[in-house]
Amino acid sequence: MLRDILMSVSKKMQIDFEGITSIIQHNGEKGTARENILEEYLKSYIPEKYSFSKGTIVDCKDVQSRQVDIIIHDKFLTPYLVDMDNTKIVPIESVYGVVEVKSTLTKEELRKCVKNIESVRKLEKKTISDFSFPTAGLVFAYDSDASLETVYKNLNEISADVEVDKRISCVCVLNKGIILPVEKNGMTNVSLLPSDNTIYGIFNNANDALLLFYLILTQILNSITIFPPDMVAYAQSTDILDTSFSIPxxxxxxxxxxxxxxxxxxxxxxxxxxxxxxxxxxxxxxxxxxxxxxxxxxxxxxxxxxxxxxxxxxxxxxxxxxxxxxxxxxxxxxxxxxxxxxxxxxxxxxxxxxxxxxxxxxxxxxxxxxxxxx
Structure with a gap:
């Protein structure tokens, strides 16, 4: 039943996207439309504890990520540093993952995704418990201008100069399939995050791409525990606030x-x-x-x-x-x-x-x- 539901969602998603983009000519508005479509459908199947936002992510050293399309963060443990016009600046400690959304995934768009996600995964985490989990970075494309095999080749080429643990976790091209890390040992088990022990694998499942993307995203979210950010560390390390003190x-x-x-x-x-x-x-x-x-x-x-x-x-x-x-x-x-x-x-x-x-x-x-x- 779940597969039938998600397959119908996938078809409706493409219909909605084509209908919206056919009457919207401004690139910025097209981008907002495609992100909103994906976000709204994901919200229907992901628990309410997860919030979806647009904006930038920052760490306690005042290093900012590039702007990303969708930030998935904890609804209850996220102190918004800026929240204006639906654009937020979110502390990295509260972020489960980010999603870059593309209408057509070209090599140049993929390059931007790699750099944007790297900028997020490089941020330093400082939590009140000193424990933290890595942040996932995913790409969702409605289509690509090349075959999934070419996208795979481009992903490996562009990622060559990126540290393994800062690379993309998943690439989904809706009408073609998915690229995911696979454990080198045996090369049968899917990994949620790239590492020295993984290699990207191609899943040529055009009909099930949305279903698999949803399952992978859900698994990633369920495997990550969010610990609240140490907001005093934010104040101290950036010199935004004077936190010096004295004792008589x-x-x-x-x-x-x-x-x-x-x-x-x-x-x-x-x-x-x-x-x-x-x-x-x-x-x-x-x-x-x-x-x-x-x-x-x-x-x-x-x-x-x-x-x-x-x-x-x-x-x-x-x-x-x-x-x-x-x-x-x-x-x-x-x-x-x-x-x-x-x-x-x-x-x-x-x-x-x-x-x-x-x-x-x-x-x-x-x-x-x-x-x-x-």
Whole structure:
């Protein structure tokens, strides 16, 4: 029964199309007529959750597709960015597939279809769940100026420089047949989307073309799950809205983290470094307290930059008030200073020598620090 229904629809579709286009001379109006005919009939057989629109598709990086004839998108999960005069700008995350509709599919029209669908399938998806499915791209033609075999040859030729996963999913020529991806392994199973494991196959079924197109489109729609777009990402990545924010210092949580030099650092570490640094640069340190603050300030800075003290280059230096001090010397003295067990006289001399050097330099700049903090 379904086949009989769709065959009668196919015949009526061609009659309607021929009747409309015979009295419409303007190309733009002809195009609108053919798209409307296909859209109206598809709506009769596809669930209401799917919406059909005309317009452009955009991603969160503000990259836009070329204009496509029919956008099939989720009726309930699509935030329209623009909706004027029945032309919409739709976020790519809400789109199941697009259909290019042609009255006569010439090689040049096929080339436009390939480029238009590629522009859609190249868009980046950013959903609230970080999961997404590929968007399908189909071509529906009422006729072609060449045989289906020639259309097949042209499709492969034009698609040669297009990434496989950005290619057309289905080409239907209503009075001739369909071109679909077929799995290379066995070359018997139809695939919904082209991939490295598929090759296009020709289905010479002129009488059943509409039925097969409908079934393929339905299968594609049923196999795709739409996750809502991350609209905050749209705002942030395009700088359309200022989404910068601040948190008052008193409310910054100690267990929060921020990225510094590709390393996640806890707020408590930052506050600790700030407290030691503030005390160190106050100019008020006594010698007996000096190494504690000097080490914590220097070592924490090295950890922020290099992530590990073992990764600090042997020839790197600390600019200590204009005097270069080898970082490895500081690290070695720090490890001795922090050791819980006994240290040898030689080790004590290493720590004392560094303390005397750094404190002398510090003391020479004490007046300047006190003045800056007064």
């Amino acid at each position: 210092a008193d409310y910054v949580p100690d267990d929060g983290t921020i990225s510094i030099m590709d390393k996640m650092v806890s707020i408590s570490e930052i506050k600790n470094l700030r407290d030691y640094g503030t005390k160190f640069l106050s100019g008020k340190l006594r010698k007996e307290d000096f190494l504690e603050y000097a080490f914590e300030t220097c070592i924490q800075n090295l950890l922020l930059v290099h992530k590990s003290l073992d990764l600090v280059p042997g020839n790197s230096t600390l600019d200590f008030f204009g005097v270069p001090i080898n970082n490895k010397v500081i690290i070695n003295a720090y490890k001795i200073f922090r050791r819980s067990g006994e240290i040898t006289p030689n080790e004590k001399k290493i720590v004392d020598d560094l303390e005397n050097l750094m404190y002398t330099i510090y003391d020479n700049h004490r007046g300047e620090m006190l003045k800056n903090n007064s």
